[in-house]
Amino acid sequence: MGTVTRHRLATRPGAFVARETELGEIASVTAPAGQGRGRAMLVVGDAGIGKSTLIGEAASRLDGWQVLRAGGIEFESELPYSALHQLCAPVLDHRAGLPAAQRNALDTVFGLHAGVSPTPMLVGLSVLGLLSAVGRRRPVFCAVDDVQWIDAGSRQVLAFVAARVAAERVAMVFVARDAASVSELGRLPALTLGGLTDSEALTLLRYRTPLGHEAAIVQRILAEAAGNPLALVEFARDAGPFGLPADAGHGAVEHRFVSRFRRLPTPARSVLALAAAEPTGDLVLLRRAMAIQGLDASDLAAAEDSGLLVIGPRVHFHHPLARSAVYRSTGAGTRRQAHAALAAVTDVDADPDRRAWHQANAITGPDEETAAELERSAGRAQRRGGFAAVAAFLERAARLTPDRSRQVRRLLGAARARLSAGAPSTARELVGEAERLQPDLADRRAARLLRATIDYHVARSIPATIALLDAADVMAPDEVRETYLEAFASLMFSVDEPGRLRRLALHIRERVPQRQPPRPVDLLLQALVEQNLRPADEAIPLMRRTVDAFREHACTPDADPWWMERACVLSVDLGDSDAMEEIVDRQVELARAQGAYAILPHALRFQAVARTIVGRFADAHVCIIEARAVDEAAGTSNLVGSDLMLAAWSGDADRFREIQERLRGWAGVNPAALHYANAVLCNGSGDHEAALTALLLVRDQHRLGSYAVTAFHHELVEAAAYVGRPEEAEDSAEWIGDVARVNPNAWTTGAHQLACALLDPGLGAQDHYREAISRFAGSRMRVHYARARLLYGEWLRRVGRRTEARVELRAAHHLLRTIGARGFAARAARELDAIGEPTLTDDADPLAGLTARELLVARKVASGAGSKEVAALLFVSPRTIDAHLRNLYRKLGITSRRQLRELLR
Numbered sequence: 001m002g003t004v005t006r007h008r009l010a011t012r013p014g015a016f017v018a019r020e021t022e023l024g025e026i027a028s029v030t031a032p033a034g035q036g037r038g039r040a041m042l043v044v045g046d047a048g049i050g051k052s053t054l055i056g057e058a059a060s061r062l063d064g065w066q067v068l069r070a071g072g073i074e075f076e077s078e079l080p081y082s083a084l085h086q087l088c089a090p091v092l093d094h095r096a097g098l099p100a101a102q103r104n105a106l107d108t109v110f111g112l113h114a115g116v117s118p119t120p121m122l123v124g125l126s127v128l129g130l131l132s133a134v135g136r137r138r139p140v141f142c143a144v145d146d147v148q149w150i151d152a153g154s155r156q157v158l159a160f161v162a163a164r165v166a167a168e169r170v171a172m173v174f175v176a177r178d179a180a181s182v183s184e185l186g187r188l189p190a191l192t193l194g195g196l197t198d199s200e201a202l203t204l205l206r207y208r209t210p211l212g213h214e215a216a217i218v219q220r221i222l223a224e225a226a227g228n229p230l231a232l233v234e235f236a237r238d239a240g241p242f243g244l245p246a247d248a249g250h251g252a253v254e255h256r257f258v259s260r261f262r263r264l265p266t267p268a269r270s271v272l273a274l275a276a277a278e279p280t281g282d283l284v285l286l287r288r289a290m291a292i293q294g295l296d297a298s299d300l301a302a303a304e305d306s307g308l309l310v311i312g313p314r315v316h317f318h319h320p321l322a323r324s325a326v327y328r329s330t331g332a333g334t335r336r337q338a339h340a341a342l343a344a345v346t347d348v349d350a351d352p353d354r355r356a357w358h359q360a361n362a363i364t365g366p367d368e369e370t371a372a373e374l375e376r377s378a379g380r381a382q383r384r385g386g387f388a389a390v391a392a393f394l395e396r397a398a399r400l401t402p403d404r405s406r407q408v409r410r411l412l413g414a415a416r417a418r419l420s421a422g423a424p425s426t427a428r429e430l431v432g433e434a435e436r437l438q439p440d441l442a443d444r445r446a447a448r449l450l451r452a453t454i455d456y457h458v459a460r461s462i463p464a465t466i467a468l469l470d471a472a473d474v475m476a477p478d479e480v481r482e483t484y485l486e487a488f489a490s491l492m493f494s495v496d497e498p499g500r501l502r503r504l505a506l507h508i509r510e511r512v513p514q515r516q517p518p519r520p521v522d523l524l525l526q527a528l529v530e531q532n533l534r535p536a537d538e539a540i541p542l543m544r545r546t547v548d549a550f551r552e553h554a555c556t557p558d559a560d561p562w563w564m565e566r567a568c569v570l571s572v573d574l575g576d577s578d579a580m581e582e583i584v585d586r587q588v589e590l591a592r593a594q595g596a597y598a599i600l601p602h603a604l605r606f607q608a609v610a611r612t613i614v615g616r617f618a619d620a621h622v623c624i625i626e627a628r629a630v631d632e633a634a635g636t637s638n639l640v641g642s643d644l645m646l647a648a649w650s651g652d653a654d655r656f657r658e659i660q661e662r663l664r665g666w667a668g669v670n671p672a673a674l675h676y677a678n679a680v681l682c683n684g685s686g687d688h689e690a691a692l693t694a695l696l697l698v699r700d701q702h703r704l705g706s707y708a709v710t711a712f713h714h715e716l717v718e719a720a721a722y723v724g725r726p727e728e729a730e731d732s733a734e735w736i737g738d739v740a741r742v743n744p745n746a747w748t749t750g751a752h753q754l755a756c757a758l759l760d761p762g763l764g765a766q767d768h769y770r771e772a773i774s775r776f777a778g779s780r781m782r783v784h785y786a787r788a789r790l791l792y793g794e795w796l797r798r799v800g801r802r803t804e805a806r807v808e809l810r811a812a813h814h815l816l817r818t819i820g821a822r823g824f825a826a827r828a829a830r831e832l833d834a835i836g837e838p839t840l841t842d843d844a845d846p847l848a849g850l851t852a853r854e855l856l857v858a859r860k861v862a863s864g865a866g867s868k869e870v871a872a873l874l875f876v877s878p879r880t881i882d883a884h885l886r887n888l889y890r891k892l893g894i895t896s897r898r899q900l901r902e903l904l905r
Contacts, residue, residue, distance in 0.1 A: 025191050026058040030171040034065075034139040036879070038165030040172035042147075042185050045193030047321050048230025048253050051175045054193070055143045058173070066091065066140045072149025073279040074324055079353065080381045080389035081109045083150035084127065084157055087142060094133040095126075099868055101593065102126035108383065109153075117383050120153060121597045121633055124160030125875050128168075131161065132877040135169035142172040146320050148181035152388040152421065159184035160633065160875075167880040195227020204229060205236055228253070230319060257325035260306055267295055268302035270334065272309060276327040277338045277358070281314035288345040293337065336362045353377040356393075366402035374400070375410065378417075387421035390414075395430070408439040412450055424454050445474050449483070456487070465490050469504070477512045484508050485525045489566055492528070505532040520549040521563050527570060536735075537742045540574065544743065547571045547579050554586040561590040561599050565606050572711070575739070575747035577614055577780045584610050592873070601630040605642040612646050613711075615783030617820035618859070620646050625856040626873055633875040641673060648677040649783065651684045651823020672698045672712060679715040684823025686830070692719035692728065699732075714751050718791070721758035733759055746779035754788055757795070765795060786815040790828050802835045813839060846892060846903060854888040857881060861897055862904040 029039040045051050059067045070086035088110070095106050105118035105126040118126075134140050144150070144158060162172050162185065176182045179190060196204065201222050225231035234256040261272060274289050290300065303309045308322045317323040327335070343358035356373045363370060378393035394414035401407040415430035431451050439447065452471035456464045465487050472480040472487070488508065491501055509529050515522045527546040530539045550567035553559055564587035571579040584607045591600040604627035611620035624643055640659050647656040656677070663674065675694040682691035695716040713732035720729035733755040740752035750772045757768035769792040776785035793808030813828035829839040847855055853874065860870045867878040867885075874881070889895055892903060 022054055022191060022193065023058055023061075026054070026173060027061075029173060030058070030062060030065075030139075030141060033141075033165070033169055033171035036167065036169050038135075038168040038170040038172075040162035040165060040174070040188050041191060042174045042176065042179060042182070042188040043191045043193065044176050044179050046228065047177060048228045048319065049193045049195070050229045051193055052145055052319070053229070055145065055173055055175060059141055059143060062139075062141050064138055066134055066138050068140060068142045069145070070143075070150065070154075071145035071320070072147060072151075074149045079151055079357065079392075081123070081151065081153050081157075083144065083154035084123075085110055087144065087154075087158075088127060088130060091130060091134045095130055097133055098126065098129045099872060101872070102129045106130065111380070119597050120156045121160065121630075121875060123153075124157040124633075125872060127157055128161045128164055128875075128877050129871075131165070131170050132168050132879060139169040140171070142170065143175070144172070145175045147174045147176040147185065148178075155182065155184055162188060164876050164880065167883045168877055196229060196232075197227065198222055201225065201227060201229075201232055204232055230321070254321050254325045257308060257319075257322045258329045260308060261326050261329060264306055265299075265302060267299040268306065269330070270338070271295055271299050271303040272306070272326045273330045273334050273338045274341065275303070275309055275315055275317070276323050276330065277335065277361075278315075278342050279323075280354075281316050283311070283313070283315050285342070285345055286315055289338070289341040292341040292344055336364070353380060353393075357396075360396050360400060363400065365400075367400050368402055368406075371397040371400040371406075371410070378413070382417070387417045388423075391417035391421060391423075391426075391430075404437055405440060405443065408434045408437050408443045408447075411437075412443070412446060415450055415454075419454055419457065424458050427454050445471075449475055449480070453483075462491070473511070478515070481512060481515075481525060482521060484512060485521065485528070485563070485566075488525070488528060492532075501532055505529045509533065518549075520546065520553045520567070523549050524563055524566055524570075528566070531570075531573070536738045540739065540742045543570050543574055547574060547576060547583070550583055551579055554583055554590075559586070559590055561587045561594070561596055561603065564590075565599075565602060568606055568610065572610075572613070574743050575745055575751070577610075577747055580610050581614065581780065597630060597633075601627040604630065608642040609645055612642070612649050613783075614780045615786070615819045615821070617646060617650060622856055622859045625852045628852070629856070629874045641677075644674070644677050645680075648681040649684070649823075650820055651681065651826065653681060653685070653823075656681050676712050676715060679719060681823065683715055683718055684821065684827060686827050688719045688722035691715060692723055692725065695719060696728065714754065717755045717758055726759050729755070729759060746775045747781055747784070750775035750779070750781070750784065750788065754791065758791070763799070769795060782815065783819055783821055786812050786819065786821070787824060790816070790824060790831075793828070794831055797831055797835060806832070806835060806837050809835075810837065849891050850888055854884050854891070857884045858888050858892075858900060859904065861885065862901045 029041050032039055043051050068087050070083045072083055095103050105122045107113050108118055109123055131140050174185055179186055221235045225235055231253045234253050270293055274286055278286055304311050308318055310316050310318060339358040340362035343355050343362055346355040348355055356377045359370045360374055374393045374397035378390045381389035381393060391414045394410050398407050398410040401410055411430050411434040415427040418427035431447050435447050449471040452468040456468040469487050472483045523546040527543045530542050547567055547570050564583050568580055568584045587603040588607050591603050604623045608620040608623035644659045647659060675698045678694040679691040713736050716732045717729040720726055736752050736755050740748040753768045753772035757765040772788045776788050789808045790812035793805045793812055796805035809828050809831050813825055816825035816828060832839050857870055867881040871878045871881045894900055
């Protein structure tokens with residue numbers, strides 16, 4: 001839409017002077033929304049420029065629409081989801097038809113019942129679902145004023161919703177002083193309101209001040225107001241027979257409100273102070289607070305007659321500037337009295353957090369009772385997922401806490417909440433404030449650990465990781481088990497000085513006692529340590545026990561998905577494909593159900609790796625698309641290692657190089673994983689020399705504790721055998737054999753048999769090939785089964801047994817094509833061509849014309865998922881999914897879900 005600054009005024013009897021051009025811009029948002037093409041926009045402009053009036057007029061023209069409003073209040077900007085509650089409260093009954101997770105999220109954030117703390121993304125999806133449900137009955141117009149002052153949680157959720165209303169009967173208009181203060185909404189089309197021209201300003205003056213002024217006074221008003229409509233009206237109101245007051249001028253509008261406020265009688269000022277401190281606009285609550293202060297209806301009438309306050313079903317100020325002017329110009333003692341009266345009349349059961357906030361603003365000195373109530377409010381805010389509010393409550397509680405030690409702990413709690421809310425710099429400041437209070441030794445150590453944790457989460461660098469470990473070393477071991485685990489796991493995937501990881505493993509083994517009985521996470525730390533200290537036959541039993549513990553834990557009601565990904569890596573090291581897929585599938589399921597969106601994209605990407613390992617390439621692609629959708633919704637980015645792995649196994653060299661370039665220079669990228677993926681790509685294309693070169697680059701860095709035999713070591717054995725350098729493969733083959741002996745399963749023993757076959761120069765290789773094929777045939781490992789048949793077919797052709805080779809190569813080619821391993825399939829096709837066996841060309845992929853989103857929708861729907869379920873996966877509404885279905889039906893030339901299932905089958 002761009003930025004609009006043109007204006008044209010029109011006057012109508014009984015109406016205000018409207019900016020018709022700008023109203024047309026608002027109409028360009030609402031008109032399509034009424035037809036199911038939702039839009040959102042941002043209106044920006046200086047205070048008093050007419051933003052709120054414009055939106056109010058636009059809303060008044062929407063017959064048959066559900067109009068929802070919310071607005072920010074500067075001194076309440078930390079209360080959790082307060083603006084969201086304003087907006088959604090009139091339509092909360094529509095949540096009954098939402099999926100259970102979304103319904104529960106709304107109930108939790110609005111305090112309707114206790115529940116698991118939902119993430120902002122889940123809350124956003126729930127609000128989108130709520131508005132979509134309302135929109136099915138009639139179009140919805142959401143007007144959110146003073147966005148720069150609404151709480152961070154509400155702003156994040158509303159930005160999420162605004163980006164996803166394209167298929168809804170929902171129009172959203174946000175109003176702010178400037179776009180920079182609401183960066184979350186920066187991608188929305190902007191309508192910028194500028195000042196009125198002199199002719200437009202004259203029209204407004206004649207309409208709003210019919211008594212008129214002398215020409216000289218009018219010119220002074222026009223000059224001082226500089227086109228600001230609110231300034232024009234206020235200056236004209238205060239102008240006397242001798243002109244404007246001496247302090248008139250652009251930017252002095254708020255002072256006009258202050259002057260008017262101060263001229264009022266004391267009782268009227270007290271009423272206005274109460275109204276300014278009570279932003280909900282509850283007239284009943286206001287009257288009760290007035291009664292406590294001995295104020296009556298006549299005082300309320302005098303406040304209304306001032307022109308500052310508007311009394312209706314809800315109490316509101318003539319302009320947000322009027323509220324802030326009254327609140328700031330009220331004496332500190334009067335403000336405290338107002339908050340004390342409001343705290344006394346606020347229902348402790350219905351709105352305990354606002355009551356605590358009023359109490360906190362009603363006192364000046366230390367007060368442990370109020371501080372404790374604020375801490376309880378912080379606990380409620382945390383259950384609702386409002387980490388910014390948690391921090392605000394705890395910060396205020398700390399200021400009111402008389403005991404120094406308790407004050408330090410509350411400041412550190414506020415710092416943790418600020419870190420969780422994505423404000424590490426503020427978190428550091430709070431830690432510094434706590435340290436300046438000269439805490440005792442235990443709190444000093446906790447502060448040091450928290451500071452190191454903040455730096456670690458910001459940088460994720462090796463120095464930050466080492467500092468985190470140093471800080472953990474001075475804590476009680478049982479308090480920092482998971483800190484050690486996180487730092488140790490982080491270093492495992494980093495390029496670092498030789499021996500550091502082994503030294504750290506020794507240090508953790510000595511310092512952290514074994515817990516009895518151990519939790520799965522305790523076993524995981526112990527297994528990672530021992531994996532890096534002991535040979536395979538000694539470490540694998542503990543790794544096996546850890547994986548089994550996670551499989552069992554994953555099935556319990558209180559299962560935690562956080563560390564399951566590391567358990568999956570152990571299952572890969574063990575060659576246990578069943579455990580690998582079972583644990584990662586459960587991790588994805590739990591992360592979705594719990595709204596754990598910090599974990600979900602990582603879990604989906606490891607699920608993609610697991611799918612790739614067993615040869616489910618199409619499913620791996622769907623996992624990656626969904627992970628991207630989560631990242632897009634959260635505004636985050638992630639490494640694309642799973643994309644690299646899939647590209648390598650698919651034989652897509654162009655895609656592989658593109659991803660490899662994107663990974664260049666990223667901290668934390670595991671070089672062994674990069675070179676392994678490159679080796680898979682090269683072995684698939686038949687460039688075994690390049691594969692061996694890549695693997696030898698990192699072989700010496702390959703740590704003692706890595707037992708992933710079917711990954712790194714098998715590729716090295718194959719590459720070395722095919723280029724006639726079997727001596728390079730001897731260590732890897734021996735390693736594979738040791739692991740297979742200690743931990744025999746289809747994957748490890750199949751890989752061991754293949755290694756024996758590849759390194760056997762005589763006819764004895766045949767038995768090893770057949771045994772490997774037999775082992776893989778009874779497992780999930782389709783792609784490894786197909787590769788084993790390819791290797792056997794190639795060997796048969798080399799020894800002159802062409803008829804038998806034809807059978808193996810034909811079977812390998814068919815399965816590799818079906819899986820999507822195009823590089824290996826082409827290698828099989830070249831072998832068939834060498835013995836005069838033609839191969840079919842690849843059929844055109846009917847899904848090639850679909851976008852990534854459409855492909856994900858197609859596969860999920862074909863698997864039996866409904867529109868609501870798929871919508872939840874993609875963080876959109878069911879209407880958006882239906883729109884995707886219509887598009888992909890048209891592209892595929894089909895008309896139903898049944899046909900889609902048949903096509904994908």
